[in-house]
Amino acid sequence: MRFHHINGWIKPLLVSGLIVFTSVGSSVAEPVVQDPLRPSISIIIDDIGYRLKAGTRAIELPGAIAYAFLPHTPHAITLAKLAHSHNKEIMLHAPMQAADAEKNRLLGPGALTMEMSEQQIINTLQADLASIPHVTGINNHMGSLLTRHPGHMLWVMRELSRRGDLFFVDSLTSNQSIARQVANEFSVPALQRDIFLDHLADETHINRQFDKLIALAKRRGSAVAIAHPYDETLNVLTTRLLELESLEINLIPVSVMIQQRKNPQWQASLSHSPKAVKSLKP
Numbered sequence: 001m002r003f004h005h006i007n008g009w010i011k012p013l014l015v016s017g018l019i020v021f022t023s024v025g026s027s028v029a030e031p032v033v034q035d036p037l038r039p040s041i042s043i044i045i046d047d048i049g050y051r052l053k054a055g056t057r058a059i060e061l062p063g064a065i066a067y068a069f070l071p072h073t074p075h076a077i078t079l080a081k082l083a084h085s086h087n088k089e090i091m092l093h094a095p096m097q098a099a100d101a102e103k104n105r106l107l108g109p110g111a112l113t114m115e116m117s118e119q120q121i122i123n124t125l126q127a128d129l130a131s132i133p134h135v136t137g138i139n140n141h142m143g144s145l146l147t148r149h150p151g152h153m154l155w156v157m158r159e160l161s162r163r164g165d166l167f168f169v170d171s172l173t174s175n176q177s178i179a180r181q182v183a184n185e186f187s188v189p190a191l192q193r194d195i196f197l198d199h200l201a202d203e204t205h206i207n208r209q210f211d212k213l214i215a216l217a218k219r220r221g222s223a224v225a226i227a228h229p230y231d232e233t234l235n236v237l238t239t240r241l242l243e244l245e246s247l248e249i250n251l252i253p254v255s256v257m258i259q260q261r262k263n264p265q266w267q268a269s270l271s272h273s274p275k276a277v278k279s280l281k282p
Contacts, residue, residue: 049073068093071110071128096143
């Protein structure tokens with residue numbers, strides 16, 4: 001099964017029991033056809049931009065994986081163009097202040113921090129977005145402090161709402177994050193990650209996390225994972241992504257996952273629960 005990045009928002013259509021995604025204003029003509037009874041996963045690979053070889057290898061993985069690019073990094077433009085040519089979904093991996101002062105030394109350029117004014121946040125975010133071609137969404141790099149601060153999240157989401165063409169994924173680096181809640185208040189399409197695949201860069205650990213991702217998707221109907229372009233992660237994904245068809249799991253773009261989770265009838269069908277589907281009938 002082939003998957004394609006879709007520019008613009010996704011319009012789901014039901015055709016002969018299959019979900020067909022057509023793009024609104026997309027230059028990609030070929031539709032994405034999905035079996036709505038299958039569980040779905042989305043995978044985001046973070047930290048793209050510093051390492052050309054690792055980034056290239058990550059982008060060459062099969063399927064509808066999304067790639068989150070750190071702004072103003074040496075290879076971000078080249079790799080984003082490569083990802084776009086492979087019909088992949090491209091995101092800004094927006095650096096945000098962490099609660100741990102030591103981690104903040106690794107934020108890199110384009111960071112959003114607590115001492116910034118609203119205008120500074122907006123200007124920095126706009127510059128970050130402009131540094132990544134073909135960007136369709138955002139997630140946070142670090143951000144365990146900023147994502148739990150109502151004022152700064154309000155400024156970020158108000159700017160995303162003003163633009164009207166971007167989604168937000170909360171990387172959930174803090175269990176106190178309010179990012180998705182504020183995104184919802186501003187009608188910014190949003191979700192949050194469920195699993196980190198490679199908190200430990202060890203292939204045994206990553207395989208176990210991938211198993212958890214599949215189990216969660218089968219239990220809930222869908223699941224979202226975040227990973228990184230580590231050699232160990234790419235080794236595991238190179239093998240495990242080939243298993244998805246036999247496992248009857250759909251790998252879908254993040255933007256499609258957001259639309260899927262907004263549709264109660266669809267979510268009920270993915271749960272394989274007749275009771276759940278029945279409960280949604282008028």
